[in-house]
């Protein structure tokens with residue numbers, strides 16, 4: 001049987017690696033480093049910096065994993081994602097078989113926390129279901145949402161109330177009527193600028209945890225245009241951006 005360690009590495013700051021994650025990193029025979037999207041050079045650099053800083057043996061081996069691109073979603077979002085995950089699972093299976101001997105351990109370095117808007121855990125189920133004898137363990141990481149809250153010194157929920165963590169795509173249907181606190185991830189369309197801003201506050205963060213971090217907070221009516229502009233400039237400067245925000249209904 002092959003064993004895979006799914007290690008949350010934090011969302012941009014190597015100091016956010018947990019001791020448990022560092023120890024897991026040091027148990028791996030091979031480190032699989034996923035490469036995806038336009039931001040890949042920066043994210044790959046962070047993963048490599050984490051390996052260089054925390055792995056104690058000098059001769060550790062990394063293997064890049066070229067993640068296939070997802071087709072445009074169109075109307076069949078779930079169908080497209082399903083097909084994409086199948087292709088990623090096939091890629092992982094081939095790599096696990098060719099790079100790991102029976103009894104060896106591989107590690108997957110996953111951005112932020114593996115349980116939050118990341119498909120690695122679902123893909124591992126697919127790889128195992130395809131018949132490869134496999135076991136895996138998961139090591140939590142500090143997610144971008146936690147860094148957002150910490151940097152802004154804001155709790156994610158109001159007293160006794162729930163929070164909704166969702167995507168820009170879902171927010172485009174409007175701020176949910178039954179929520180007061182909504183965290184938005186995966187928003188390439190600046191959806192905060194397309195919903196009714198009245199009565200909403202925003203806590204926005206880009207490149208959280210990195211030296212390039214940008215933060216803005218205040219009434220959405222006042223900040224929407226500024227964030228859109230700051231975001232566009234930063235994206236042009238770096239060639240990529242990752243941002244997350246909390247929207248909250250102002251209490252009367």
Ligand SMILES: C[S@@+](CC[C@H](N)C(=O)[O-])C[C@H]1O[C@@H](n2cnc3c(N)ncnc32)[C@H](O)[C@@H]1O
Nearest residue numbers: 011012112113143144185186207208242243244
């Ligand atoms: C595929 S999800 C991965 C989330 C990750 N598992 C986590 O726990 O943060 C990618 C989204 O996470 C958010 N994100 C990840 N890293 C970020 C960072 N350093 N700063 C701001 N947002 C980030 C963005 O909303 C981005 O679109």
